[in-house]
Amino acid sequence: MADIEPYENALDAIPGAHPYPRTSRYHDAEIGIHRQADGTEVRYAKRRLLPPIEDRTGDDTQSHTVRTGERPDLLGRRYFGDPGQWWQIADANPVLDPRELTDEPGREIDVPLAGHFPRSPQGDRRG
Structure with missing residues (x-):
């Protein structure tokens, strides 16, 4: 990065x-x-709050059509180069369980563009 x-x-x-x-x-x-x-x-x-979905613009995400056999960790590796970054995709979609992202082939999900997804409402502590 x-x-x-x-x-x-x-x-x-x-x-x-x-x-x-x-x-x-x-x-x-x-x-x-x-x-x-x-x-x-x-x-x-403390509780981690998600950024409000309505605060995103179309420029913040790209669409991905789920294919059979995909998993959140595989999407994290594909889009962010790190399977551990699946949470960014989960945060961009209204799901309770990350497995819901990929359990239905053909589903359209949002994938945040690197560096474009809003930070949490608690702010960025790094200054």
Whole structure:
């Protein structure tokens, strides 16, 4: 990805620099702290909200017709070069379970264009 600063790749390799890698769907999720009765702190990712679908324009996505045998991870590899990026496609379509994306051959689904899908409403913490 050309738009990512080289130092961010180095930060991903440092334990504790980011709770989740930059490619994770939880990278921008706010981290909460729950304090147990004994004082122990438990960190957790707060609820991750999806960008509103109506905020997208036709320039943000491309259409894909599902073929027999396709899976979300295969689409992630095809469109983003990383099978772990299936979540970007799931976020762009109103499905509860990512398997719904590919369970019906012939279905038209939206695939966000790299760098065009809106960030989560919680914002981009990287500045």
